[in-house]
Amino acid sequence: MACFFRRRIAAQLGCTLQQPEDAFIPALAAVPVFKKQQSADFKLSIATLRMSGILPSSGDIQLQAESLAARVRFMTDDLKRDSVVEDVSAGRGVINFKVNRKLLVQKVLESFGKEEEGQFGLNSELLNTLTRGTTLVEYSSPNIAKKFHAGHLRSTIIGNFIANLKQCLGNNVIRMNYLGDWGMQFGLLGAGFAKFGCQEKLKQNPLQHLFEVYVEVNKDVEQNEEMMQAARAFFSQLEQHDSEAVSLWQQFREITVDEYQHVYKRLGVHFDIYSGESFHQQQAQQVVQKLQSQGLLKTSEKGTGVVDLSTAKDMSSVSTVLRSDGTTLYITRDLAAAIDRKEKYHFDEMIYVTDKSQAIHFQQLFHILLAMGHSWADRCEHVPFGLVRGMKTRRGEVVFLEDVLDEARARMLRNMNQSKTTKETVNPEDTAEKVGISALIVQDFRGPRESDYTFDWDRMLQAQGDTGVFLQYTHARLHSLIQRNEGVAAVLFDPSHLLEQTSVPVLQHLLRYDEVLYQSAKDLQPKHLVNFLLKLCHLIASAHRELPVKGSSQDVAQARLRLFSGARSVLANGMKILGITPVDQM
Incomplete structure (x- = not known):
C-alpha cells in the first residue's frame, strides 16, 4: 500500500541527500489518475523540500528537479538493490517515481487479506502525523417545538461526516445535539399555546400543531403588543422555574425529541448526548458573575450587559451577554455550555457545525472564552456551511425534512421500477430510501462546504454521472460479482495477472486513499472523499x-476477483464515513 512505497522512496531520497527519511514523507504524494494509463505513481514536490530547508530556496526550481532526479536515478542504478522503484524522472517542479508493477499489485491487494475490514490505508505515516484525542462535535441542533426543517439537513450530515471521519482516524468522538430549547421563542410559543393551542390536536399531530401555533402567534405579535408582553411574561416564568410554564415546556421538548429521533434513524445518524440551552440557565448566570468579577462585563447606554471586544477597548465592538431585564442570551448560554463541556468531557478539540451566518457569533464566543482565561478556546472551531437553494417538494415551498426524504424515496423507487437493470430486492422501499439518502448526501458534498448550491432532484437521482446513485449502483454490482464467484476467491493470487491498462489505474487510485483522508481531516471538507469515490467508481x-x-x-479469475473485492471494500468504507449505508442489491 501507499505507506510501504512512500517509506522505500523516502529511504532512497534520504540516502541520496543525507537526510532523515521522515523528512521526505510529507513531500511525497500519489499521482492522481487522469488517464487510463500513466507511468508515474508518486511525485516529490521540490517546493516542499525548499520550504523545509532540505534544498536551497533560491535558484531555478526546474533545474533543481532535474538535478535531484539524476542523482536519485544514479544512486538507484549504482546500488542495484532496490527493486521497488523502476524509473525516476523530472516533471514540472517535481520528481516522478514509477514503482515496480508486480509489487504495486501485490502490496496494494495483499493488505486487504491481512487487515481487518475497513482498515485499508489507515496505518499510514501521513495519518499518524494527525493529533488524536477526544473530539466533541456539536451538530444538527434544531429548535424545539418546530418540525425538522430541511435547512438543518446540512448541519446534520456534515456533522455526521466529521464525527465518522474523526472516529475512523482513531479519535474518541462525542456526538452532541445541542437543541435550541430555550429563549424568547418559548415565551412566544407558551403565550401562543394559551390562545391558539389545543391539547387534542397536540396529541394527534404534535409538531404540525406546534408549528401552526407558532405561525399564528408570530402574526398576532405584529399587531398586538399585549401578546408580546404575554410572551415576555411566559419566558420570565420559565426562567423563574414556574411549575406550569416548565411543565408545558417539558411537554413540547419531549414531543419534539421523539419526532427528531425518527428522522435521525432514517438518516442513519445517532447522538451520544442530547443537550440544550436549557441545561445551562443557572450556569449562564454564573458566567455573567464571572465576567463581572473579572472586570469584563460593561453596561451599555441601553442598560444591557456587554463584553468589549475592541482592541482599543473603546466599546467600538461589543457582544451583548445580558438583556436589560437581566435575562440571558444565546451567547451567554453558549459560554456556559462550552465551559461545562470542557469540565465534563475533557475534550482536546470541539467542533461546531452551523451555517456560515453564525460566523460572527462564534468569533465572539471564542474571543470571550479566551478573555476569561480559557486557553483551550484556541482548540474550538466553527465549521461553516452554505445554504441550499431551491429545495422544495412537489407540494410546494414549505419544506420539512421528512417530506424531502419521502420524496427522495418515492422518486428513487419509481426510477428503480422503470430501470431494466434493477434486480428484485427483498425490500425495495428500504433500498430506495437508502439510495435516495445517498443521492441527497452526495449532491450536498460534491462542492466546497461553504458554498451555497441549488438543489436539483433530476440531476441528483441520475444513475449515470457523479451521483450517490452511481456510488450505490457500483457497490451493488461489485457485491453481486463477488457473491456469484464465491468459490473462486483465494488467499493467494498471482500479481502478474493484473498488469493490464485497466487494472493498474484502479491500484494507483487506491494509493491516494490515505492522502484523501488526511486532506479531509485537515480542512473537514467532504468533497475530497466524495470525488475520490466517484473517480474510483469510474475506474471500476x-x-x-x-x-x-x-x-x-x-x-486470472482469482486475481481479478481480489482487485474487485479490494475496490468494493474501500468504496464501502468511504461511503460509511460520508454517512451513506451501502446497499448490496438495486
Whole structure:
C-alpha cells in the first residue's frame, strides 16, 4: 500500500541527500489518475523540500528537479538493490517515481487479506502525523417545538461526516445535539399555546400543531403588543422555574425529541448526548458573575450587559451577554455550555457545525472564552456551511425534512421500477430510501462546504454521472460479482495477472486513499472523499467491462476477483464515513 512505497522512496531520497527519511514523507504524494494509463505513481514536490530547508530556496526550481532526479536515478542504478522503484524522472517542479508493477499489485491487494475490514490505508505515516484525542462535535441542533426543517439537513450530515471521519482516524468522538430549547421563542410559543393551542390536536399531530401555533402567534405579535408582553411574561416564568410554564415546556421538548429521533434513524445518524440551552440557565448566570468579577462585563447606554471586544477597548465592538431585564442570551448560554463541556468531557478539540451566518457569533464566543482565561478556546472551531437553494417538494415551498426524504424515496423507487437493470430486492422501499439518502448526501458534498448550491432532484437521482446513485449502483454490482464467484476467491493470487491498462489505474487510485483522508481531516471538507469515490467508481466501471471474471482461467479469475473485492471494500468504507449505508442489491 501507499505507506510501504512512500517509506522505500523516502529511504532512497534520504540516502541520496543525507537526510532523515521522515523528512521526505510529507513531500511525497500519489499521482492522481487522469488517464487510463500513466507511468508515474508518486511525485516529490521540490517546493516542499525548499520550504523545509532540505534544498536551497533560491535558484531555478526546474533545474533543481532535474538535478535531484539524476542523482536519485544514479544512486538507484549504482546500488542495484532496490527493486521497488523502476524509473525516476523530472516533471514540472517535481520528481516522478514509477514503482515496480508486480509489487504495486501485490502490496496494494495483499493488505486487504491481512487487515481487518475497513482498515485499508489507515496505518499510514501521513495519518499518524494527525493529533488524536477526544473530539466533541456539536451538530444538527434544531429548535424545539418546530418540525425538522430541511435547512438543518446540512448541519446534520456534515456533522455526521466529521464525527465518522474523526472516529475512523482513531479519535474518541462525542456526538452532541445541542437543541435550541430555550429563549424568547418559548415565551412566544407558551403565550401562543394559551390562545391558539389545543391539547387534542397536540396529541394527534404534535409538531404540525406546534408549528401552526407558532405561525399564528408570530402574526398576532405584529399587531398586538399585549401578546408580546404575554410572551415576555411566559419566558420570565420559565426562567423563574414556574411549575406550569416548565411543565408545558417539558411537554413540547419531549414531543419534539421523539419526532427528531425518527428522522435521525432514517438518516442513519445517532447522538451520544442530547443537550440544550436549557441545561445551562443557572450556569449562564454564573458566567455573567464571572465576567463581572473579572472586570469584563460593561453596561451599555441601553442598560444591557456587554463584553468589549475592541482592541482599543473603546466599546467600538461589543457582544451583548445580558438583556436589560437581566435575562440571558444565546451567547451567554453558549459560554456556559462550552465551559461545562470542557469540565465534563475533557475534550482536546470541539467542533461546531452551523451555517456560515453564525460566523460572527462564534468569533465572539471564542474571543470571550479566551478573555476569561480559557486557553483551550484556541482548540474550538466553527465549521461553516452554505445554504441550499431551491429545495422544495412537489407540494410546494414549505419544506420539512421528512417530506424531502419521502420524496427522495418515492422518486428513487419509481426510477428503480422503470430501470431494466434493477434486480428484485427483498425490500425495495428500504433500498430506495437508502439510495435516495445517498443521492441527497452526495449532491450536498460534491462542492466546497461553504458554498451555497441549488438543489436539483433530476440531476441528483441520475444513475449515470457523479451521483450517490452511481456510488450505490457500483457497490451493488461489485457485491453481486463477488457473491456469484464465491468459490473462486483465494488467499493467494498471482500479481502478474493484473498488469493490464485497466487494472493498474484502479491500484494507483487506491494509493491516494490515505492522502484523501488526511486532506479531509485537515480542512473537514467532504468533497475530497466524495470525488475520490466517484473517480474510483469510474475506474471500476472500465475494469469491470474489460476484465471479466467469468470465463477466465482460475488464476486470472482469482486475481481479478481480489482487485474487485479490494475496490468494493474501500468504496464501502468511504461511503460509511460520508454517512451513506451501502446497499448490496438495486
